[in-house]
Amino acid sequence: MSADETPSAGTPAHDSYDAVVVGGGHNGLVAAAYLARAGQSVLVLERLGATGGAAVSTRPFDGIDARLSRYSYLVSLLPQKIVQELGLGFAVRKRTVSSYTPAVRGGRSTGLLVGGEGTRDSFTALTGDGREYEAWQRFQGMTRRVAERVFPTLTEPLPSREDLRARLDDADAWRALFEEPIGVAVEENFADDLVRGVVLTDALIGTFADAHDPSLIQNRCFLYHVIGNSTGDWDVPVGGMGALTDALADAARAAGAEIRVLHEATRIETDGNRAEVTVRSPGGERVVGARRVLVNASPQALAALLGDEPPAPAEGAQLKVNMLLTRLPK
Ligand SMILES: Cc1cc2nc3c(=O)[nH]c(=O)nc-3n(C[C@H](O)[C@H](O)[C@H](O)COP(=O)(O)OP(=O)(O)OC[C@H]3O[C@@H](n4cnc5c(N)ncnc54)[C@H](O)[C@@H]3O)c2cc1C
CATH class of the missing domain: 3.50.50.60 (FAD/NAD(P)-binding domain)
Structure with missing residues (x-):
């Protein structure tokens, strides 16, 4: 209904x-x-x-x-276990395209497509060679391994920090995602500013934090965006x-x-x-x-x-625009 x-x-x-x-x-x-x-x-x-x-x-x-x-x-964080039980x-249906970020480089309109077969070409066209795409793949491989270990814990009793670290069994991923501000890992892995921005979208959206915020609130936001159902996929x-x-x-x-x-x-x-x-x-x-x-x-x-004193309200950080198109824009 x-x-x-x-x-x-x-x-x-x-x-x-x-x-x-x-x-x-x-x-x-x-x-x-x-x-x-x-x-x-x-x-x-x-x-x-x-x-x-x-x-x-x-x-x-x-x-x-x-x-x-x-x-x-x-939909990403809804455990299949709940759907089944x-x-x-x-x-849900899989999406092909995750994002497209328009940019202007050297006075020329360009952009970065993430998702589908055009991803590698898009990275190469934007950054000039294949290095950023390879870094992207490595980074995604790391978050995928973390997702496989962390997501099942969402429907289990809350593990301690040490239990989770042991479960992850990956010192580099633990450091990059759980101990240091994620901005450090992003800067270590990526050279292109636009690519860094696209990676950081999952960390900064709605947080009012910056990539190096010592609170690590941006790391938590990032993890919620990349662990869903052990793949990090966001489905329609x-x-x-x-x-x-x-x-x-x-x-x-x-x-x-x-x-x-x-x-x-x-x-x-x-x-x-x-x-x-x-x-x-x-x-x-x-x-x-x-x-x-x-x-x-x-x-x-x-x-x-x-009847208690309310905590300060969270600041709103999102705006969503719904559009119905009669045809795709040219
Ligand atoms: C613009 C936007 C886009 C988002 N996009 C996504 C997305 O794509 N995917 C995703 O997973 N999450 C997304 N989120 C986050 C997601 O919507 C929330 O995490 C989720 O809705 C929270 O669900 P909830 O059941 O905890 O609370 P809510 O959905 O907020 O439900 C709370 C309910 O409680 C009712 N209520 C409140 N006070 C009372 C009262 N005193 N008496 C009776 N009823 C009361 C409210 O009317 C409401 O129906 C988005 C959020 C926003 C704002």
Whole structure:
């Protein structure tokens, strides 16, 4: 079900649940599905008119029947294990082209294509010889080996730093990606500024960090972009991201979870053993009891629900432009 095909909001069937999940984004829906499958009574509260959070499909263009991922649009970090265990009817397709970065060199328009058969030629045309392409391949080989070792840990108990280092068994990769700012490795491996910039995209996007930031927040961002499903591939969801979140909502409902849209949690009170969640909906306000509450929302939203001082909000760093073309540009 997409954001523009919403069912009526309904009302919670019970006064109390084993678990109340605040927020029907994909993470809340996965949690709800697993809890319900484990025999827990589960209520999902979503303040908007549809589940899916930032992973929804909508028809954003009036009068045009094109359904697309409004915000989040590519799938990488969703473990196949979850797709299989929840029996999700959901598929992805591989992309050929990852990116094209236009540039002007010596007054001439050029650019760098990454993905598909033209990649090697594009590197050579841009940089003058094959060295940068070979460096690119070596670097990708290194991140691929890291991905194969690290990704399976995402669905296991969190390993310690030493466990992960031992699992990686690659001192150079450990140094480059986990110990030193990634800018060091990028400068060691690549000479061309545009190539360096393309590699760093996965590290800097949305972080407000620089390549040499001592916090290593850029390394963490980079790792999240290159380890998905042990390949680092970013695939296109068939039917848009909403197809995934709809499948997750279906799996949660099939396991017995109740999902209520247009239901906003406005307050959580707890004595440490049980909680009471105040819920506002078109039908009015009501309080629901819970043994556990999972908040699938920002730290600011969580603090507001608990009546705590909220942490400083994260600065927004992304802008997405959706365009519908009648033909490819010349
Ligand atoms: C422009 C953009 C592009 C992105 N592209 C990608 C991409 O291509 N691939 C990718 O993997 N990730 C991408 N991301 C990141 C991805 O969208 C998020 O990581 C993901 O949506 C987080 O999911 P979530 O379930 O944790 O939270 P959300 O999707 O944020 O869902 C939280 C839900 O909680 C609800 N909620 C909040 N407070 C309350 C309350 N008090 N009561 C009831 N409901 C409440 C909200 O309405 C929302 O539905 C992108 C993000 C943006 C902004």
